[in-house]
Amino acid sequence: MQNKASTSAANKPNNLLKGATGEWEVIIGLEVHAQVASKAKLFSGASTTFGAEPNSNVSLVDAAMPGMLPAINGECVAQAVRTGLGLKAQINKRSIFDRKNYFYPDLPQGYQISQYKNPIVGEGTIEIDVDGVTKVIGIERLHLEQDAGKSIHDQHPDYSYVDLNRSGVALMEIVSRPDLRSAKEAQAYVTKLRTILRYLGTCDGDMEKGNMRADVNVSVRRPGAELGTRCEVKNVNSIRFIGQAVDYEARRQIDIIEDGGTIRQETRLFDNAKGETRSMRSKEEAHDYRYFPDPDLLPLEFDQAFIDGLQKGLPELPDEKKARFMAQYGLSAYDASVLVAEKESADYFERVAKGRDGKAAANWMINELFGRINKEGTTIATAPVSDVANNAIIGMISDGTISGAIAKKVFDIAWTTGRDPIEIVDTDGLKQVTDMGAIEKAVDAIITANPDKVEQVKLKPSMLGWFVGQAMKQSGGKANPQQVSDLLKAKLGI
Ligand code: MN
Numbered sequence: 001m002q003n004k005a006s007t008s009a010a011n012k013p014n015n016l017l018k019g020a021t022g023e024w025e026v027i028i029g030l031e032v033h034a035q036v037a038s039k040a041k042l043f044s045g046a047s048t049t050f051g052a053e054p055n056s057n058v059s060l061v062d063a064a065m066p067g068m069l070p071a072i073n074g075e076c077v078a079q080a081v082r083t084g085l086g087l088k089a090q091i092n093k094r095s096i097f098d099r100k101n102y103f104y105p106d107l108p109q110g111y112q113i114s115q116y117k118n119p120i121v122g123e124g125t126i127e128i129d130v131d132g133v134t135k136v137i138g139i140e141r142l143h144l145e146q147d148a149g150k151s152i153h154d155q156h157p158d159y160s161y162v163d164l165n166r167s168g169v170a171l172m173e174i175v176s177r178p179d180l181r182s183a184k185e186a187q188a189y190v191t192k193l194r195t196i197l198r199y200l201g202t203c204d205g206d207m208e209k210g211n212m213r214a215d216v217n218v219s220v221r222r223p224g225a226e227l228g229t230r231c232e233v234k235n236v237n238s239i240r241f242i243g244q245a246v247d248y249e250a251r252r253q254i255d256i257i258e259d260g261g262t263i264r265q266e267t268r269l270f271d272n273a274k275g276e277t278r279s280m281r282s283k284e285e286a287h288d289y290r291y292f293p294d295p296d297l298l299p300l301e302f303d304q305a306f307i308d309g310l311q312k313g314l315p316e317l318p319d320e321k322k323a324r325f326m327a328q329y330g331l332s333a334y335d336a337s338v339l340v341a342e343k344e345s346a347d348y349f350e351r352v353a354k355g356r357d358g359k360a361a362a363n364w365m366i367n368e369l370f371g372r373i374n375k376e377g378t379t380i381a382t383a384p385v386s387d388v389a390n391n392a393i394i395g396m397i398s399d400g401t402i403s404g405a406i407a408k409k410v411f412d413i414a415w416t417t418g419r420d421p422i423e424i425v426d427t428d429g430l431k432q433v434t435d436m437g438a439i440e441k442a443v444d445a446i447i448t449a450n451p452d453k454v455e456q457v458k459l460k461p462s463m464l465g466w467f468v469g470q471a472m473k474q475s476g477g478k479a480n481p482q483q484v485s486d487l488l489k490a491k492l493g494i
Contacts, residue, residue, distance in 0.1 A: 015182035016223060019254045024220045026250040027227060028186050029178035030242075032193060033171045034203040035147070035211040036079045042146050042170035043070030043113065050209055054152075054163035062168040064108035069296050076170040077300065079202040080120050080144050082310050083172055086200045086317055087139050089124025091307050095143075097297045100289045106149035106162050114145035114173075116291045120300065126176075126196070127319055128188040129337060137189055138177030147171050172203065178217065178227070183243035190214055190239055191341075195318050199343050213237045216270075218249040220257070228253070229263040233277050236270045244275045252277065321346055329358025338366055348380050351387040356394045364394050368411055385414045385421075392421045405477045406430050433478045436487075442474045443467075443487050454492065461494050 016023040041048060044061035061068045084091045096118040099111040121142035128135050149167040153160045174193065180186045194205035194212060205212050214237075219230035231253070233245045253263050267284075268277040316324070318340045325336040325346075339362060340346045353361035369390060373383055393410055396402045402410065402425055410421050410430060425431060433439060446467060447454055457463040464485065471484045 015185070017220075017250060017254060020258050023223060024250070024254050025223045026181060026246065027178050027219045027221065027230070028180035028182075028246055029217040029230075030176045030180065030186060030189060031215040031217070032174045032176075032190065033147075033213050033215075034083075034174060034193075034197055034205070036076045036144075036170035036172055037201060037203055038073060038075050038079060038170055040073050040075070041168040042073055042076050042144065044073075044168055046168065048169050050211075052165055054161070054165060056165065058164045058167065062164055064110075070113065070294075072297065072300065073170065076144065077120070077302070078310060079170075080142065080172055081302075081307060082200050082314065083174075083197065083202045084121030084124065084142055085307070085311055085314055086196050086202075087121070087124035087126060087142070087174075089139055089142065090122030092118065092120055092122055093302055093304070093307075094118070095120040095300045097144075097294045097300065098291045099294050100145075100291055102289060104148065104151075105160070106151045106164070106167070108149075108164070108167070112146055112148065113294055113297070114291075115143035116286070118299075119143035126189060126192055128185060128192050129333075130182075130184050130188050132334075135179075135185070137179045137185075140175045140177050142172055142174045145171050145173055178219075183246040186216065186246050187239050187243045190242055192318070195341055199315055199317055201315075207237050207239070210237060214242055216242060216245050216249070218246055218253070219263070220250055220253045228257075229265050231263065231266055231268050231277075232283060233268045233270050234280065241270055241272060241275075245270045245277055248275060249277050315343075325349075325358075329353060329362065331358060331362050335359075335362045335366060338370075342380075345380055348387050352390045352394065354391060356391060357398060360398060361391075361394055364390065368408065372411075372415060384416075384418055385411060389414055389421050396421070396425060400434070400480065401425065401431055403432055403472075403477060403479075403481060405472070406432070409477070430478065432480050433475055434480055434483065436483070439471070439475070439479050439483055439487060442471050442479065443484065443491060446470045446474070447491060457492055458494060464488060464492075464494065467492075 016025055035048075036042070038048060040046065041059075041062060044059040046059040046062055047057045049057060061070055081091055095115055097113050098116040100114045100116070101111040103110060119141045123141070124139035126137045126139060128137055147166045147169040149162050149164040151160055151162055155161055176189065180189055197203040197212075198205050203212060207213065213235050216233040216236055217230045218233065219228040221228045231249060233249060236242050236245050249268070256263060265283040267280045267282070269280045270277050321340045322333070322336045325331045325339060326333060331339070339349045349362065349365055352365055369380075369383065369385070373379065393407050397404055397407050410424050413419060413424050413428070414421050453463065453466065457467065467488050468481060468485050471488070472479055472481060
């Protein structure tokens with residue numbers, strides 16, 4: 001990534017860190033490697049299936065046998081273009097594959113086929129929301145490249161092994177501008193990027209499997225000063241670790257500078273267990289890799305019709321969906337963003353909200369359903385109360401069949417027994433009591449039993465809630481709270 005500040009508004013100093021000698025601004029840029037969702041590798045027909053026997057998904061091309069020629073996988077190209085469109089980025093109709101030369105035992109070619117000066121996708125943007133503030137983060141580029149194999153050191157005390165299953169798998173390297181200013185913003189950026197990739201279906205975003213990982217570039221400076229020397233923390237593989245890496249690295253650099261030292265540009269690794277970064281090697285420059293166009297591959301070219309075809313097939317993306325949810329269902333920005341964070345939950349919400357009040361459906365989903373899902377460590381797909389069942393419960397609340405309190409009880413019964421909510425309400429006699437005679441009897445009993453409270457409520461009307469609560473309790477939660485309240489007000493003369 002280039003070491004220059006962006007011109008965007010994102011550059012205003014905020015989120016400053018305190019040091020011993022004053023405040024510091026943290027500058028973060030991310031290079032995210034996202035595995036392209038594709039059955040076959042970038043330049044061979046070998047499978048990309050995760051978890052296969054070591055070295056079982058390896059073609060002669062992936063093993064770099066002499067004389068083998070790479071052949072571009074058109075689906076990977078289409079996925080990169082779709083991703084570029086989803087990031088509202090410049091699509092380059094002509095791009096070039098280059099060889100990035102380095103030696104490593106898990107790289108039998110002795111070079112990685114990547115893109116250097118002419119990537120397939122140019123500048124784009126991602127919007128993030130942090131603490132209620134929306135910020136636009138610049139994307140510098142997206143390029144296609146091959147993954148390397150994997151070295152295995154922990155199987156034998158004397159030997160290391162190489163598994164080439166990953167060798168040649170297509171990656172998209174998505175490079176941000178140095179527009180991020182805090183661990184929180186870096187985490188929000190990666191979360192949003194992952195959401196967009198999942199909506200597009202171009203990467204599954206599974207960080208545990210290494211299908212998405214980030215190189216985190218961090219530097220610090222006095223607010224408004226020139227950019228400082230940055231360090232790159234390689235291959236951070238969870239959102240939580242990205243936050244820890246930023247915080248640790250910023251603090252480390254501030255301490256060095258405040259002690260009179262200088263930052264050495266270097267590549268560092270992140271120790272997951274300790275939450276620390278450690279020096280790996282001094283940072284190599286682009287010229288160390290002796291990039292040159294791969295003579296085995298022609299420039300990658302396509303026309304506008306190819307791009308237009310992919311554009312037409314794009315799904316509704318998270319930002320657009322959020323805007324539509326706010327307009328169509330009257331949701332707050334926060335509720336809408338919670339629901340669109342996963343496409344699955346957004347689709348589920350629309351089924352729950354069908355024929356119902358959108359706000360009520362969103363509240364129900366976020367508080368009751370998500371609350372229970374988090375508590376039980378399950379997912380929407382496997383939750384025992386279905387979309388249809390939740391829709392039915394919300395319907396019964398809005399037409400007055402049950403109260404909100406009873407609805408929670410019905411939800412709990414449905415969750416633990418798998419019974420149908422409408423059947424639960426019928427069979428268990430949970431229908432709201434709207435029989436005024438029965439409600440009046442309960443209200444009268446409470447008034448008679450509490451003469452002191454009756455005196456108090458006349459001076460302090462906020463005490464009415466206590467009477468409503470008692471009446472509701474006596475009815476087993478089945479009385480209509482509005483009717484109870486109205487009746488109490490009439491009887492107490494308030
Ligand atoms: Mn890369």
